[in-house]
Amino acid sequence: MIKLYGFKISNYQAMIKAFLLEKGVAFEELEIRPSKEESFLAMSPMGKVPFIELKEGFLSESTAILGFLENCTADEPMVPADPFRAAQMAQVVNVLELYIGTEAARLNGYVFFGGEFNQSAADDIEPMMVKGLAALNRLGSFSPFVMGDDITIADFFAYYILVNTRLIAKKVWRWDILADVDGLAEWMTMMSQRPFIKLVDDERAVAISKM
Numbered sequence: 193m194i195k196l197y198g199f200k201i202s203n204y205q206a207m208i209k210a211f212l213l214e215k216g217v218a219f220e221e222l223e224i225r226p227s228k229e230e231s232f233l234a235m236s237p238m239g240k241v242p243f244i245e246l247k248e249g250f251l252s253e254s255t256a257i258l259g260f261l262e263n264c265t266a267d268e269p270m271v272p273a274d275p276f277r278a279a280q281m282a283q284v285v286n287v288l289e290l291y292i293g294t295e296a297a298r299l300n301g302y303v304f305f306g307g308e309f310n311q312s313a314a315d316d317i318e319p320m321m322v323k324g325l326a327a328l329n330r331l332g333s334f335s336p337f338v339m340g341d342d343i344t345i346a347d348f349f350a351y352y353i354l355v356n357t358r359l360i361a362k363k364v365w366r367w368d369i370l371a372d373v374d375g376l377a378e379w380m381t382m383m384s385q386r387p388f389i390k391l392v393d394d395e396r397a398v399a400i401s402k403m
């Protein structure tokens with residue numbers, strides 16, 4: 193059985209867990225904190241969670257994990273069958289990861305863990321996020337799903353990136369990023385009501401409240 197390592201407050205952990213549940217893949221969840229210890233890096237070389245363990249070995253980086261899980265589950269595909277559409281989906285995921293999620297996450301310490309505010313980082317991040325969200329607005333359909341009629345990996349990726357990014361933008365710039373992308377607010381509500389996403393979000397909320 194697949195082992196999923198991480199901790200429940202992580203948005204990336206929640207993303208992989210919701211995807212496993214939606215795909216009906218059996219897994220065991222093991223609590224572990226990110227670390228730079230050699231023994232941890234042997235499992236997840238960037239010292240991050242989530243990562244999974246299979247009989248073949250360990251796998252980290254959420255896009256790689258999602259791709260692997262997708263390739264292992266033939267039923268209910270979550271990547272478009274058409275190669276060009278599949279590449280467009282990957283393009284959306286890259287925009288979300290590189291120009292929105294990873295940028296905003298530079299302020300995680302301040303927003304979620306009571307760390308110091310870094311004004312110069314915030315000044316760098318904001319224009320990149322503006323561009324990223326404008327790209328998302330051009331590329332995404334959000335009617336009803338990110339890529340159109342069918343749910344794909346991009347929906348899971350976008351939801352769990354935007355859950356955190358939204359809070360960061362609100363606290364740092366009083367910016368409602370949902371207003372920057374047509375249909376994003378309605379899509380976010382619709383995704384949050386999917387039973388497995390709700391289950392994972394509720395667990396995450398409990399973990400955050402205990403922090």
Ligand SMILES: N[C@@H](CCC(=O)N[C@@H](CS)C(=O)NCC(=O)O)C(=O)O
Nearest residue numbers: 202203204226240241242253254255
């Ligand atoms: N690129 C990674 C990002 C995962 C990530 O940022 N995980 C956070 C927890 S939500 C983490 O482990 N942070 C610890 C660190 O960066 O040292 C992925 O796609 O899985």
